[in-house]
Amino acid sequence: MECVVYEERSGRSETVECGLDDEACRLVLKRLRGLGDGEFGWVRLIDPAEGELVQLAQALGLHPLAVEDAVQARQRPKRERFGDVLAVALKTVWYVEEEAAVETGELMLFVGPRYILTVRHGAVDPVAEAARRLEADPSMLRFGPLSVLHAVLDVVVDAYGEAATTVRAALDRLEDRVFSSSRVDHTEDIYSLKREVREFRDAVQPLVPVLPGLLGGLAEEERPAKVLPYFRDVADHLHRTDTEVRTLDELLTSVLDAQQARVGTWQNDDMRRISAWAAIFAVPTMVAGVYGMNFEHMPELGWSYGYPLAVGLMAMASGFLYRAFRRNGWLHTSGSGGSDTEPNAVPGPSEAVGDLALAIWMTASAGFAFYVANFASYDKTYGTVAGVIVFLAWLWITNLAILLGLEFDAESARRRAIAGGLPRDEEPYVRPRETRTWSDPERRRTER
Structure with missing residues (x-):
C-alpha cells in the first residue's frame, strides 16, 4: 500500500510512511482524516488481499459491490456511481513481442471528494507513470482527485495506442510472410494473432461509450468546466485506437482469406504438375503398351x-x-x-x-x-x-x-x-x- 497527499495550489506532495502491512491501513486512514484545505490523498493498492481492501473501504464508505469488483478483477470497462464516490474499471493492455501475445490487466479507481483509490491487478503499472506526469506538470493538481483520474486514463489510453502500433508491425511482418514466395502455411500464426487482437478489442471497445460520459454522474461543483477538455482529448485518442484495433481485426480476416486462397492455388499447381507429367509419360506408355502386346x-x-x-x-x-x-x-x-x-x-x-x-x-x-x-x-x-x-x-x-x-x-x-x-x-x-x-x-x- 502506498499513499501520497497532494496540495492542489502549490502542487507539493507528501508521501505517507505506511510502515508494516498491518499498520498501513491505520496510518493511511489517520492521514486522510487529517487532510487540510486544498489537500487530497491518493491511495495505491497492488493485488490487495480482500481483508485489506474491506477494512479500507469501510472507512472510506465504499459500496460492498464495488469492493467485490475490485477484489475479483474480472470486470469489463465501466463506470458506476455509489453516493459521492465514482467507481471506474479499466483494462490495461501491453504487447509481449517475444510471445506475440497481448496481455491484459485490470485497474479499478474510486474517486471521492478528497481522495482517489486505485487498485491494480497485472504486471504493467500505469499508476507510476501517471504519478510521474503529475510531478512533471503540477498545475494539473488544481483539479483535485480528477487530475489523478485524468492522468491514469491518459496513460492507459496511450498504452493502448503503443500496443496497437506494435500489433500493426507484427501484422505487417505476417503479411510479408504470407505473400512471400515461400510455400509455408501461416494459418496458425494468423489465428493466434487474431485471437490476441480480439482480446485487445474486448479491452478497448467497452471503454469507448464509458469515457465521454465519465463525468456525467458528478455534480457541477465536482467537475470544473476547465477539466472537461482534457477528458475529451483522452476520449478522442481512445476513439482513434478503437478504430485502429477494429481495422487490425478486419485486416487479419482478409489475410486469413488470402492465406486460404494461396493454399488452394498451391494445391491447384501441384495437381497441374502431376497431370502434366502424367500426360508426358502416358504417350511412351501407350506406344510401348501397344507394341508390347506381341x-x-x-x-x-x-x-x-x-x-x-x-x-x-x-x-x-x-x-x-x-x-x-x-x-x-x-x-x-x-x-x-x-x-x-x-x-x-x-x-x-x-x-x-x-x-x-x-x-x-x-x-x-x-x-x-x-x-x-x-x-x-x-x-x-x-x-x-x-x-x-x-x-x-x-x-x-x-x-x-x-x-x-x-x-x-x-x-x-x-x-x-x-x-x-x-x-x-x-x-x-x-x-x-x-x-x-x-x-x-x-x-x-x-x-x-
Whole structure:
C-alpha cells in the first residue's frame, strides 16, 4: 500500500510512511482524516488481499459491490456511481513481442471528494507513470482527485495506442510472410494473432461509450468546466485506437482469406504438375503398351527401323508435350496460373536456346536408338566398341543439352530480374521459382 497527499495550489506532495502491512491501513486512514484545505490523498493498492481492501473501504464508505469488483478483477470497462464516490474499471493492455501475445490487466479507481483509490491487478503499472506526469506538470493538481483520474486514463489510453502500433508491425511482418514466395502455411500464426487482437478489442471497445460520459454522474461543483477538455482529448485518442484495433481485426480476416486462397492455388499447381507429367509419360506408355502386346500380325514388327521409329516417336511426342506444358506454366509454380508469355509473342533468344537444347537431345536419342536397333547386324567386337563410343557420345550430347537448358533458365531469370528493377550492372541471377508470384502483366513485360 502506498499513499501520497497532494496540495492542489502549490502542487507539493507528501508521501505517507505506511510502515508494516498491518499498520498501513491505520496510518493511511489517520492521514486522510487529517487532510487540510486544498489537500487530497491518493491511495495505491497492488493485488490487495480482500481483508485489506474491506477494512479500507469501510472507512472510506465504499459500496460492498464495488469492493467485490475490485477484489475479483474480472470486470469489463465501466463506470458506476455509489453516493459521492465514482467507481471506474479499466483494462490495461501491453504487447509481449517475444510471445506475440497481448496481455491484459485490470485497474479499478474510486474517486471521492478528497481522495482517489486505485487498485491494480497485472504486471504493467500505469499508476507510476501517471504519478510521474503529475510531478512533471503540477498545475494539473488544481483539479483535485480528477487530475489523478485524468492522468491514469491518459496513460492507459496511450498504452493502448503503443500496443496497437506494435500489433500493426507484427501484422505487417505476417503479411510479408504470407505473400512471400515461400510455400509455408501461416494459418496458425494468423489465428493466434487474431485471437490476441480480439482480446485487445474486448479491452478497448467497452471503454469507448464509458469515457465521454465519465463525468456525467458528478455534480457541477465536482467537475470544473476547465477539466472537461482534457477528458475529451483522452476520449478522442481512445476513439482513434478503437478504430485502429477494429481495422487490425478486419485486416487479419482478409489475410486469413488470402492465406486460404494461396493454399488452394498451391494445391491447384501441384495437381497441374502431376497431370502434366502424367500426360508426358502416358504417350511412351501407350506406344510401348501397344507394341508390347506381341501379336503375330502387327505393322512394323518385322521392319528393321521399327524400333528406332517407335523410340523416336515416343521421344518427340514427350518432348512436344513437355515444351507445351512448360510454355503454359504447368510444370512450375505460378502465382496466377497463367502462361509465362503472351500467346502470340515472338520467341526470344532464351527460348531459342531451349528449343535448340531439346532438338539436340531428341536427335542424339534417336541416333542412339537407331544404333541399338541394328546392333545385331554388326561385328560383335567392333560393334561393342562402337556401341560404347556411341553411348558416350549420346551421354555427352545429353549433358550439353542440360547445360543449354540451364542457360535458358538463367537467361530467363536474368531478364525477369532486370524487368523487375534490378540494375543491369549487378548480378541479376535469381531462382526462376521466385517469380511465381508475378502477375501476367509482369511476365509479359519480361518477354518484350
